[in-house]
Amino acid sequence: MGKTLFEKAWNRHIVDTVEGGQEILYIDSHFIHEVTSPQAFDGIRKRGTGLFRKERIVATADHNVPTKDQHLPIRDLLSKFQVDTLIQNCEEFGIELYGLGHPYQGIVHVIGPELGITKPGMTIVCGDSHTSTHGAFGAIAFGIGTSQVEQVMATQCLLLQRPKTMRITIDGELGKGVYSKDIILHIISKLTTAGGTGYFVEYAGSAIRALSMEARMTICNMSIEMGARGGMIAPDEVTFEYIKGREFAPKGEEFEKAVEFWSTLYSDEDAKFDAEYDFNAEEIEPMITYGTNPGMGIGITGRVPKSSSIGGEASFKSSLEYMNLEPEEVLLGKKINHVFIGSCTNSRIEDLRIVAGFVKGKKKASHVQAMIVPGSKQVEEQAKKEGLHQILEDAGFELRSPGCSACLGMNDDKVPKGEYCVSTSNRNFEGRQGPGARTMLVSPLTAAAIAVEGKIVDVRNYLEEGVPA
Amino acid sequence: MEKFIKLKTTIVPLPAQDIDTDQIIPARFLKATSREGFGENLFRDWRYDEQGDPKPDFVLNSTVFSGSVLIAGKNFGCGSSREHAAWALYDYGFRAVVSSYFADIFKGNALNNGLLPIQVSEDFLSQIFKEVEKDPTREVEIDLEAQTISIPTLDLSESFEINSYKKTCLMNGYDDIDFLISKKKQIEEFEKNYVGY
Numbered sequence: 001m002g003k004t005l006f007e008k009a010w011n012r013h014i015v016d017t018v019e020g021g022q023e024i025l026y027i028d029s030h031f032i033h034e035v036t037s038p039q040a041f042d043g044i045r046k047r048g049t050g051l052f053r054k055e056r057i058v059a060t061a062d063h064n065v066p067t068k069d070q071h072l073p074i075r076d077l078l079s080k081f082q083v084d085t086l087i088q089n090c091e092e093f094g095i096e097l098y099g100l101g102h103p104y105q106g107i108v109h110v111i112g113p114e115l116g117i118t119k120p121g122m123t124i125v126c127g128d129s130h131t132s133t134h135g136a137f138g139a140i141a142f143g144i145g146t147s148q149v150e151q152v153m154a155t156q157c158l159l160l161q162r163p164k165t166m167r168i169t170i171d172g173e174l175g176k177g178v179y180s181k182d183i184i185l186h187i188i189s190k191l192t193t194a195g196g197t198g199y200f201v202e203y204a205g206s207a208i209r210a211l212s213m214e215a216r217m218t219i220c221n222m223s224i225e226m227g228a229r230g231g232m233i234a235p236d237e238v239t240f241e242y243i244k245g246r247e248f249a250p251k252g253e254e255f256e257k258a259v260e261f262w263s264t265l266y267s268d269e270d271a272k273f274d275a276e277y278d279f280n281a282e283e284i285e286p287m288i289t290y291g292t293n294p295g296m297g298i299g300i301t302g303r304v305p306k307s308s309s310i311g312g313e314a315s316f317k318s319s320l321e322y323m324n325l326e327p328e329e330v331l332l333g334k335k336i337n338h339v340f341i342g343s344c345t346n347s348r349i350e351d352l353r354i355v356a357g358f359v360k361g362k363k364k365a366s367h368v369q370a371m372i373v374p375g376s377k378q379v380e381e382q383a384k385k386e387g388l389h390q391i392l393e394d395a396g397f398e399l400r401s402p403g404c405s406a407c408l409g410m411n412d413d414k415v416p417k418g419e420y421c422v423s424t425s426n427r428n429f430e431g432r433q434g435p436g437a438r439t440m441l442v443s444p445l446t447a448a449a450i451a452v453e454g455k456i457v458d459v460r461n462y463l464e465e466g467v468p469a
Numbered sequence: 470m471e472k473f474i475k476l477k478t479t480i481v482p483l484p485a486q487d488i489d490t491d492q493i494i495p496a497r498f499l500k501a502t503s504r505e506g507f508g509e510n511l512f513r514d515w516r517y518d519e520q521g522d523p524k525p526d527f528v529l530n531s532t533v534f535s536g537s538v539l540i541a542g543k544n545f546g547c548g549s550s551r552e553h554a555a556w557a558l559y560d561y562g563f564r565a566v567v568s569s570y571f572a573d574i575f576k577g578n579a580l581n582n583g584l585l586p587i588q589v590s591e592d593f594l595s596q597i598f599k600e601v602e603k604d605p606t607r608e609v610e611i612d613l614e615a616q617t618i619s620i621p622t623l624d625l626s627e628s629f630e631i632n633s634y635k636k637t638c639l640m641n642g643y644d645d646i647d648f649l650i651s652k653k654k655q656i657e658e659f660e661k662n663y664v665g666y
Contacts, residue, residue: 015659016652020634024652028665036551038502049650064500078500085502119666129550129574145552145578147644155649157656161632163573193487194544197573227547229573250666258666293487293547312486312542408496417519429491429548431514 002268005234006165006200009121009140009265015157022159028122030056030152031108032095034086035063035410036127040149041089051093053156058117059090059097062107063410067373067400070100079411104247106376106402109133109344113217114378116246120235120262125152130344130426132223135232136216137239138265140200142230163229164198164274167267169205172281177460179354180215181346181424181443183207184222185287187279189297192310196228199275202267203233207281213242214350221345222426225294234266286459288331289428289441292319296428300446300458304329322430323438324418331456335367336422338415339451340433341444342373342400343407343425349382351424351444356388358448358459359395365454370397371413373405397451409434422450470583472642476564476611479536480601483528486542490575493546493554507553508560529561533605540567540597545586546575555582565611567618569594580635581645587611587618593627600625613640 003011015024032040037059044051051057064079074080083100090097098104104111109130112118120138125131129143144158151158170183188195201223208216216233223231240259243249250258285299296319298304306327308316320327341347341355352374364370372392374380380402383389392399406413407425409432415421417436424447428439442450449459498510516527523530539558545568546554555578558566565585579586589597600623601607611618613636619626631639638644649656 012663015656018634018648019637020632022632022634024649024656026656026659026663035499039504042503043646047646047650052653052656063496076500082500082502121666127550127552129548143550143574145550145555145574145581147552147578147581147646151646151649154646155653155656157649157652159634159645159649193547194570194572197544197570224550224574225548227544227572261666293489314484315486315542318485408491410496410499427489427491427548429489431495432491435495435514435519 002271004165004267004271004273005138005202005232005265006140009123009138010162012121013123018159022161024157025123025160026157027125027152028056029058029117029124031112031124031126031131032057032059032149033063033108033126033128034061034082036146036149037089038082038085039146040153041093043150044153047154049154051153054094056156057095057153058112059086059095059099060105060108060111061086061099062402063404063408065100065403066411067403067405067413070401076411103377106379107344107347107404109221110348110375110379113137113213114246114376116243116249119243119249119258120239121265125158129224130221132228132230133217133221133344135220135223135230136213138232138235138262140230140232143224163200166196166199166201166228166275166277167273168201168203168277168279170203170207170279170281171205172207173210174207174281174284177286177445177463178284179443179445180211180218182284182287183281184219185289185294185297185441186284188222188226188295189287191226191277193225193293193295194227196223196226199228201228201231203231204267208233209236212350213238214348217348218345222294225426235262286443286446288446288456290323290325290331292322292428292430294427294441297441300456301332304331332458334420334456336420336450336455337367337369338419338421339368339370339447340406340421340423340425341371341447342375342405344375344404345426346424346444347373347375347379349379352379352383352388353386354444355448356391358445359397359452360391362395362452364396364451368451368454370451371400371406372397373400374402376402406433408432409437415439422447422456470642470644473564473583473585473613473639475613476537477608478538479534479606480597480609481528481534481536481539482598482601483539483541484598487544487547488541489548490546490551490554491548494551494557499551499553504556506560507557508562511557511561534601537562537564538567538609538611539563540594540601543568543570543591545571547572550574550578552578552582555579555584559584567594567597580639583639583642585611585613585639587629589618589627589629593625596625
């Protein structure tokens, strides 16, 4: 029987199988950041083992960092201490750190791919659930807890139960104004936040093949939001082109050899998956979430549901109460005061181009506070080079420096209590963007349109010829 | 890691579904660099108001419910991979969480910290919720060796599944790192033959 992409990649990394059916999996690349590493370093120090393979670790500071005045000392003392702790740990243990002030600094899941560290067929982990982002390259990438971070630091391996496999096929062509963010929000709204638990997902189909690498990253990024361990897409020419020439990509003959191997990474025709779902891209609208988990999403022209489709009426009711929405309410026309464009889901150069392309020559609504946080220093530089910064500033958007920022509000970028924030991030849990904040997840294009109109709109009604589809 | 063998305790009921790790421990408390002290901020925004006063309606502030087992609605622990969620529950005093469904990463984090996640049927879960509401002094008995959870005074009992390796670890207080470190020679052998790209 044929093998799935997942099996082909996973099997190459098995060191041993142990009692209970768990497997020892070798980890190619370990990303770390300041929030989930300090206790792991402490553990390593206590054990006295040292780091097993420090050259396989790449560090950055992203969750806590301010997005303004990054050249000044961090004002929040706890944040400063945590970032300083990372700096000290990296120095003590000899780890490569792309921290504040470094030209490669940024959100961990943005810098890995752009530096050519993320490659097909690798196993990649990080103490962060959106590590699934790297799966867009056909890598097995997933989030781990701090104890597991310590495991990888000590032995470059993890002890794991092999997950089940799921294939989600999306065929057809996306409509104008509909993007990869809408695809994944649509999928999660159908499968729910628990629909993928226990599974590793492979995304396939013509709609996926038609996406750029950055668009694929958006989809894989949110795999965790349906409970899946990770999500991956088989590499192809688009993938190889993206990787070619990047800082840490193989070069010359080595690159050719790598491409030969990467080209073997696909699911065989007769491979069997434990679960399969099919979607038609043409049926997908620009999406928006109305509730307090990423599965509570609707098409932009839709209504808030009358009741929960999956039981849990009490939770559904309390979610609507938190969001101050009514069952069957139409969201179009709702006044919005805050727009956030950023996060590891949507903060790459293509996302900034899409926003700039829409707002060029326009201005944001006067009552809207619109913030854009590029995913990395390199994205920021590229945006400046392309003149996007000027376009965005002229439109009244506040441009910040790279970091996770308002996705989870660990730094000062919090949304005030009771305010709606239309956001290109990945989670709309209660209090995610600040205590009492009300998050609505959308694609960058939808966010741009809402910023300009000052209310929830269907961006498709505002598209002119020439706007990138 | 502390051993987990048997537990007999009263129950804290939290019927909400899809409890995500942002609720269990909000992001602003993740700035700590050690593993201790997270219990204070467990369910912080459900537990305390803006002034820092306890919200009387939240079960952790109840004078009626207490215990070292939390029972929760399905899909407990979804969202962020923060292990701090497991630390917060453990530091507060919980030693087991019972639900009809657990998110993957949370389940692993709990097991790695001596906090036992027990998955039961929807039926059994709603029965415990009912019984505990009726009588908050109800005790639950958990036997990890036998893999059972029961309310003996009511003749209510169910078996639960757990990976045999994880069970051994919990019953003996072993952690994965010690096990993996013992395998270093094998890992080095693997590296000799491994071709990465």
